[in-house]
Amino acid sequence: xxxxxxxxxxxxxxxxxxxxxxxxxxxxxxxxxxxxxxxxxxxxxxxxxxxxxxxxxxxxxxxxxxxxxxxxxxxxxxxxxxxxxxxxxxxxxxxxxxxxxxxxxxxxxxxxxxxxxxxxxxxxxxxxxxxxxxxxxxxxxxxxxxxxxxxxxxxxxxxxxxxxxxxxxxxxxxxxxxxxxxxxxxxxxxxxxxxxxxxxxxxxxxxxxxxxxxxxxxxxxxxxxxxxxxxxxxxxxxxxxxxxxxxxxxxxxxxxxxxxxxxxxxxxxxxxxxxxxxxxxxxxxxxxxxxxxxxxxxxxxxxxxxxxxxxxxxxxxxxxxxxxxxxxxxxxxxxxxxxxxxxxxxxxxxxxxxxxxxxxxxxxxxxxxxxxxxxxxxxxxxxxxxxxxxxxxxxxxxxxxxxxx
Ligand code: PLP
Numbered sequence: 034x035x036x037x038x039x040x041x042x043x044x045x046x047x048x049x050x051x052x053x054x055x056x057x058x059x060x061x062x063x064x065x066x067x068x069x070x071x072x073x074x075x076x077x078x079x080x081x082x083x084x085x086x087x088x089x090x091x092x093x094x095x096x097x098x099x100x101x102x103x104x105x106x107x108x109x110x111x112x113x114x115x116x117x118x119x120x121x122x123x124x125x126x127x128x129x130x131x132x133x134x135x136x137x138x139x140x141x142x143x144x145x146x147x148x149x150x151x152x153x154x155x156x157x158x159x160x161x162x163x164x165x166x167x168x169x170x171x172x173x174x175x176x177x178x179x180x181x182x183x184x185x186x187x188x189x190x191x192x193x194x195x196x197x198x199x200x201x202x203x204x205x206x207x208x209x210x211x212x213x214x215x216x217x218x219x220x221x222x223x224x225x226x227x228x229x230x231x232x233x234x235x236x237x238x239x240x241x242x243x244x245x246x247x248x249x250x251x252x253x254x255x256x257x258x259x260x261x262x263x264x265x266x267x268x269x270x271x272x273x274x275x276x277x278x279x280x281x282x283x284x285x286x287x288x289x290x291x292x293x294x295x296x297x298x299x300x301x302x303x304x305x306x307x308x309x310x311x312x313x314x315x316x317x318x319x320x321x322x323x324x325x326x327x328x329x330x331x332x333x334x335x336x337x338x339x340x341x342x343x344x345x346x347x348x349x350x351x352x353x354x355x356x357x358x359x360x361x362x363x364x365x366x367x368x369x370x371x372x373x374x375x376x377x378x379x380x381x382x383x384x385x386x387x388x389x390x391x392x393x394x395x396x397x398x399x400x401x402x403x404x405x406x407x408x409x410x411x412x413x414x415x416x417x418x419x420x421x422x423x424x425x426x427x428x429x430x431x432x433x434x435x436x437x438x
Pocket of ligand 1: 062063124125126127128155157158203205206207232234235255
């Protein structure tokens with residue numbers, strides 16, 4: 034059974050006070066807090082099992098290597114990848130997408146080719162393609178959104194042309210909360226023979242994701258948004274693509290043999306993991322996934338959905354509130370503005386009440402431009418948030434609105 038009090042005990046930071054008030058942490062879209070088991074694992078590893086992986090014959094190095102490869106298998110199982118060598122460890126979603134942009138474009142794209150993204154992408158799924166645009170000449174095409182903040186699928190299909198090389202879209206919008214119909218997007222793209230990358234930074238912590246069932250070609254996510262440590266991310270890629278793509282960075286375990294005449298490269302996944310990997314945090318990501326599975330993704334989603342609907346209905350009572358992202362198929366993110374109150378003012382005043390929300394453009398400036406605003410206030414929920422916290426938050430917003438009247 035889902036016992037919220039027991040879950041909260043797993044997160045010691047929730048006992049903190051901010052300006053003398055109990056912390057109400059609603060900035061989970063940016064990063065989530067870490068359960069004790071993850072922090073303990075990191076300490077345990079540094080105290081008992083720290084040695085550089087892959088290159089050592091000694092016991093510690095072999096143990097650390099074994100644990101790292103076990104973590105890879107945990108990630109493989111978590112997203113149901115066919116092979117563990119299709120799991121590449123990176124620094125985060127951003128690096129995962131940069132890796133694909135750089136390596137995929139070098140292998141498969143030429144001047145004038147097109148990459149399709151959507152109007153609701155995080156900068157991490159826009160800028161890497163623009164950087165590549167300067168090098169290989171690829172161009173971006175953008176799937177528009179409707180007034181609810183949903184992708185317009187009919188327009189998507191019209192964007193596909195003989196020059197389209199890849200579709201790269203977010204599963205869940207970090208601003209609007211919209212859960213995109215990625216099954217349909219993948220199906221449409223594949224019917225035209227085009228591979229698809231899914232930015233799952235905002236989805237894997239809320240929704241079960243099965244890469245074989247989805248049949249996506251690449252998928253990226255960050256450890257720190259799924260209760261794991263910062264500095265680790267995952268890139269899933271189908272073997273057939275990863276094998277054909279050139280390395281992204283050089284050095285470390287990615288080599289086969291190096292000579293000044295020329296270098297050969299290692300096989301997957303090591304070909305894409307240059308330098309000393311962040312093995313301690315990779316192993317702790319495995320612990321975080323164990324934690325998520327022990328609570329149950331379905332139960333996490335049910336709890337967060339309850340908070341989303343409860344909070345939305347309470348906020349709706351506020352005069353002059355405008356929501357950004359009103360799709361029925363929504364994850365636990367609420368973006369809003371009230372009257373003329375600046376989002377920064379709202380955020381700073383909530384902070385004085387102990388409430389942490391995010392304000393600003395949320396690394397989605399093209400979306401802000403589309404919505405005709407500079408930024409929003411964003412509350413986003415995680416497994417440990419409570420109905421009482423929603424009440425404190427809504428009460429805080431009401432008090433601020435009262436002060437501005
Ligand atoms: N994509 C989306 C949808 C995000 O929400 C984020 C972070 O907020 C990212 C990509 C980038 O993630 P990271 O900064 O962990 O690389």
